[in-house]
Amino acid sequence: MEQVDLVIRNGTIIDPKNEINGAICDVAVKNSKIYSIGKGLLVTAVKEIDAAGCLVTPGLIDNHVHCYEYATPLGINPDRDCLARGVTTAVDCGSAGASTFMGLRKYVVEKSSTRVLCLLHIASHGLAAAGCAGGCPGGESDTLAFLDIDACKGCIEKNRDVIKGVKIRLQKSVCAKGATEDEAYRRALIVSEACAVPLMVHHIESSVPTQRPDGADTRIGCPSHLRAGDFYTHAFHGYDETIINSANGKVHDDVISARKRGVLFDVGHGMGSFNWKVAEIGAKQGFWPDIISSDLHTQNIRGPVYDLLTVMTKFLHLGMPLYEVIKSTTLTPARALGMETEIGSLTAGCDADITIIKQEACDVQLEDSVTQLRNVKQRLVPVHVFRSGVQHPILPKLPWPNEDILQHLAFQLERCVIKDDA
Incomplete structure (x- = not known):
């Protein structure tokens, strides 16, 4: 079997460049580049990540x-x-x-x-x-x-x-x-x-x-x-x-x-x-x-x-x-940006920039820029990130909404010509 640096297995792939929308596939990385993508890749890897239940997207x-x-x-x-x-x-x-x-x-x-x-x-x-x-x-x-x-x-x-x-x-x-x-x-x-x-x-x-x-x-x-x-x-x-x-x-x-x-x-x-x-x-x-x-x-x-x-x-x-x-x-x-052949896809040969995301249920208020709130029932959160095949740590998200920020933004609603009805 081919030796690679990284394989991400069982993820739900969304890769618009290659018109992949929800296929369960593996992604292999070698020498900082996307090596291959497919179901059940026959490769051995220095590092293996199970992305079952997660979205795997281009960086x-x-x-x-x-x-x-x-x-x-x-x-x-x-x-x-x-x-x-x-x-x-x-x-x-x-x-x-x-x-x-x-x-x-x-x-x-x-x-x-x-x-x-x-x-x-x-x-x-x-x-x-x-x-x-x-x-x-x-x-x-x-x-x-x-x-x-x-x-x-x-x-x-x-x-x-x-x-x-x-x-x-x-x-x-x-x-x-x-x-x-x-x-x-x-x-x-x-x-x-x-x-x-x-x-x-x-x-x-x-x-x-x-x-x-x-x-x-x-x-x-x-x-x-x-x-x-x-x-x-x-x-x-x-x-x-x-x-x-x-x-x-x-x-x-x-x-x-x-x-x-x-x-x-x-x-x-x-x-x-x-x-x-x-x-x-x-x-x-x-x-x-x-x-x-x-x-x-x-x-x-x-x-x-x-x-x-x-x-x-x-x-x-x-x-x-x-x-x-x-x-x-x-x-x-x-x-x-004129960089379609380098970034933005999981195409073999592109830089191995990859984001793994969890789509999870929630029930929280989320603010816009002028203090208007909406009740959000699902959110996207990062789980893993790779830049040119190298994994970097994910920092935890901050809680929504930020009440202090809402107070600070209140004046901006007055400037709006389009806003929620009073």
């Missing part, structure tokens, strides 16, 4: 985190807060810009067991003093001089192994009360197109409209000016410029059009950007996220986000099929 990809630890107010530790909760690939979204990227590369990417990728902020200093946690008003795009197209392009070209796209935040509070938003957006679009990489846009309480007025086709909009493969993150917030038309309760026409042409709608839960009511309206209209991500950072790891699997649990509760939940955290982000 989870969190498409939106902030992990530039110590250098930015939002930076978490990816090994502690991502890998130890079942995530093998974390995409840092905008923490670094062209002037600060090499620190992210040297001190986070190169030193972490987690695979860390980057969407480079169009602002040269990234989120080094993000207004949401930096203790001061204003934001990274208040001054257009910091949005250097050539510097951003040059940094991407020199670091394509790590940098997979561009990031911008469109929000009046970080763009000189809206005065710089249109131009900042235009520059980000120019860089992403010139470098042939996707653009991720944070779009909340913005002067750039979600739905352009009738007949205003020349007005720059978001997501109307995004292209196939671009990411519209924080898709389920309930503030001004939400995807929902508050007048009729329908998903905006420009949002539907954007999806049809290939724009990817990303959850990006975050401290303030997931609203149960908005997600429920979307679910009833068949508007599910393409990608489930956490926007995990220092201000939300103890709630309301906790970890990626908790965000996945929320969409499972909403009725999103389990297969699609897994696809949105494996194949879809891998493909969007």
Whole structure:
């Protein structure tokens, strides 16, 4: 029999790349790569794990985190807060810009067991003093001089192994009360197109409209000016410029059009950007996220986000099929990042990034980002995680909900134009 390093036996496999949905199979790993997958594999292994009763998936990809630890107010530790909760690939979204990227590369990417990728902020200093946690008003795009197209392009070209796209935040509070938003957006679009990489846009309480007025086709909009493969993150917030038309309760026409042409709608839960009511309206209209991500950072790891699997649990509760939940955290982000042949599947030859998950019954209240609660009856929890075939410890989950966090978030509900009835 063939000798391998690891075999995971009897697991329920969900691998969307290979269209496997619930087959009971074994997975063998050799030399840090997936070696084979099948029923009753005739191999001997240095290590064997019985995954009976568990889901075995490709290593989870969190498409939106902030992990530039110590250098930015939002930076978490990816090994502690991502890998130890079942995530093998974390995409840092905008923490670094062209002037600060090499620190992210040297001190986070190169030193972490987690695979860390980057969407480079169009602002040269990234989120080094993000207004949401930096203790001061204003934001990274208040001054257009910091949005250097050539510097951003040059940094991407020199670091394509790590940098997979561009990031911008469109929000009046970080763009000189809206005065710089249109131009900042235009520059980000120019860089992403010139470098042939996707653009991720944070779009909340913005002067750039979600739905352009009738007949205003020349007005720059978001997501109307995004292209196939671009990411519209924080898709389920309930503030001004939400995807929902508050007048009729329908998903905006420009949002539907954007999806049809290939724009990817990303959850990006975050401290303030997931609203149960908005997600429920979307679910009833068949508007599910393409990608489930956490926007995990220092201000939300103890709630309301906790970890990626908790965000996945929320969409499972909403009725999103389990297969699609897994696809949105494996194949879809891998493909969007241009890494489909390396990560996001259990295909032989791919990196042996594997997450083993327990789907278990529960009866708990789970909060969104604005204090609204739902009674969740099942949840997804990590059991084992392997990064390039190496097993890493799983840290225990924190209890839901966090009452202290709920009190802290109460003010955000007042800003919502979509929320639960009083």
